Amino acid sequence: MKFIVSVKQVPARDSSLRVSSDGKWLDESDITYEMNEPDAYALEEALQLKEKLGGEVVVLCAGPARAAQTIREALAKGADRAIHVQIEETGTLDALATARLLAKAVQAEAADLILTGLQSDDLGYGQTGVILAELLGYAHATIVMEVEPQGNTVRVKRELEDGWFQNVLLPLPAVVTVQSGIKKLRYATLMGIKKAKTKEVKTVAAAQLGGDKTPGSVMANIYMPQRSKQTQMLSGDAKQVAQQLVEKLKFEARVL
């Protein structure tokens, strides 16, 4: 089977985020980047499916030049080759514009199954996979926990709210968006890192792909959230805050 995994590079989870002076995106000067966490699980799922069923895993990524590092990481973990759609925008391309580029880039690939994370840790639209499916004319399922290809269909276990689940059968080709935490992530081995250097990365400029670039929504300005709740912040060393907290819980909240 041919698996395509769409991954995004995002600021690392513990980055300290500062808004850029124009209020349009982040000050990227001291940010490190990593693979979007749910996408890492989509990749893991694809690699395990390939190990079981054979075939090929192709990594697909729309991102600026720096995303090459995330693509290498995916190749080092075992993906066979990659397509890098190079874009100018560093962070603000919306899900519709991104999915349009991704769809153009993979149309000719004739994938059986496209996997991606259920949302990105940065913009968090949670839509790229679904839009990609619509643009390619594929069936899809979201918030997927298990993926089981069966002939020309795939059976997936979807997560619903409040601890409910549902199995859904989809015809192939299909797109699934994968939930975080569904498998144990592998590390790249030294051998894998070495091999990745020889693997094919096809770079296509977004402009080359052409097509519709109008965004589906416009991000006007970014800012730190205003606090609306009166949270009492306690300060001092560990012992002092512990003492204050116990006092408050005892005499103010009256719960101890």
Next chain:
Amino acid sequence: MSVLVVLEQRGGKWNRMSFEALTAGQKIAQIFGVPLQAAVIGSGIESLAKEAAGYGASKVFAVDHELLAKYTPDGYTAALEQLIKAANPKAVIFPHTYQVRDFAPKLATRFSNALISDVVEIKDDAGKAAFVRQLFQGKLSCDVQAAGEPAFVSVQAGAFRGAEAAANESGPVEAFAPQIEASQIRSKPEEPFREAQRSVDLGAAEFIVSVGRGIKEKDNLPVVEALASALGAELAASRPICDNGWLPMERQVGSSGQTVAPKVYFAVGISGAIQHLVGMKGSKTVVAINKDENAPIFETADYGVVGDLFEVVPALVDEIKKAKA
């Protein structure tokens, strides 16, 4: 022109977030100066539509078809695409449920638009609506404007108060019969199910100590276990802790775990993502211990400590023991 709110039901039961979406819809309708309409989708949903008509909408569409009895993204998208083309609303509003996440982006794409998802606030920007979204799981906010009409917007759980039924007013219900063929529906959903019964009911706990990824390793769990036993509290966790198998799934709090409302909820090394917050917002008192002063959990906390949990928690255990002695 109108603002159309798409309500969600399953098996004849409302998803309560539908009424929060109605409130958000009301607000957008006021900004645009247009009437509010609502839609209910399914098969045999006449009585639900009648009920919905009592919540302040000027009209409720009953989008009824036997192929809509079970939710599928293809069926719902086809039906709503037709309704939207017929009703021509300025904006379409959804609750940001798992189901909406599954089909609304597809529907918006049919109109060359993107869903403005998981909106927490709506601002009136001189007759235009600005939709506030959270970025980085709540660490930053962003004002978003729709690029085209209709705007597609989904609202976050708990961001708006649920609409209440209007005293004795009720708008009309209009039946809408979409054209759908069985061959259009590609996915085959099976019956929803739950995994094994829970043996821990966190919903009844008075004290909960909940641990997040700040604990770093499974071997560090005794740090929070000591706090739980000093308080006589149940131990709970954010999702990644349970995904890793460090604590059993039944101790997970959040949208895909349990909903709790203890007297005191200690959030230790938990960032405060919305999927976690919806499970514990009902707690009477919330204490947050986190080393990041900008962690969104502090917005929900009554008492906040910015600090390293590995220092703060043991000190707290000592003080609680003293207080209880």
